[in-house]
Amino acid sequence: MLAAAGEIEGAEAMTIDRDEDSIEYPYRPRPGVMLIACLAFAACAVWLGWVAYTNDRGLILNGIFEFETGGATIFYWSIAGLSALMAILGFARTLIGLFSNQHLQISRSQLSAPQSMFSASNTVIPFSSITGVQLQTVRSQRFLRIQHQKGKLTIAAINLPDATAFDTICARIAAFHAPR
Numbered sequence: 307m308l309a310a311a312g313e314i315e316g317a318e319a320m321t322i323d324r325d326e327d328s329i330e331y332p333y334r335p336r337p338g339v340m341l342i343a344c345l346a347f348a349a350c351a352v353w354l355g356w357v358a359y360t361n362d363r364g365l366i367l368n369g370i371f372e373f374e375t376g377g378a379t380i381f382y383w384s385i386a387g388l389s390a391l392m393a394i395l396g397f398a399r400t401l402i403g404l405f406s407n408q409h410l411q412i413s414r415s416q417l418s419a420p421q422s423m424f425s426a427s428n429t430v431i432p433f434s435s436i437t438g439v440q441l442q443t444v445r446s447q448r449f450l451r452i453q454h455q456k457g458k459l460t461i462a463a464i465n466l467p468d469a470t471a472f473d474t475i476c477a478r479i480a481a482f483h484a485p486r
Contacts, residue, residue, distance in 0.1 A: 328413035329478070331471045333420060336464065337403035344396030351389035358382030399423060410461065412478045417452070419459060429459060433482050441476065450476055 358379050365378035373381055402408075402423055410419040411428075418428040435455040442449045448463040450472070463472035
């Protein structure tokens, strides 16, 4: 359910001047966090690949799924492949975090942010086209989902420099888009 833009939870904690100049933040993955995740998935891929390569027995998962030796080997290779894919994606996000110049900018009348981590340019959303916003928390990760006339945009707090930057963005959007 989308809330009215002026009703973002936590946004009232900050007073924003509607005439204040624009603000800009880097918007990219944190390379250290991404590298740790990348290494963890790579380690899982190597270990599961070894388990698959040396497998000589079946597998029973929670008493629900039963695999013979061949099926268990395929299962292990599948999970190893998925782990390797996650490691590759993590490596790509690490490079984006190191070399990207992506940024998020809020001016007096619009928000400009990348549509995704792989976007070459920013999506510009005039505040007048915002139809609703929603602040979501998923396993302690905060997201601001912005619904606008041409679609939607999600801003992930983890891609900003710190929690204060995310709170400032929420407050700015609430202040600029709130009913006058």
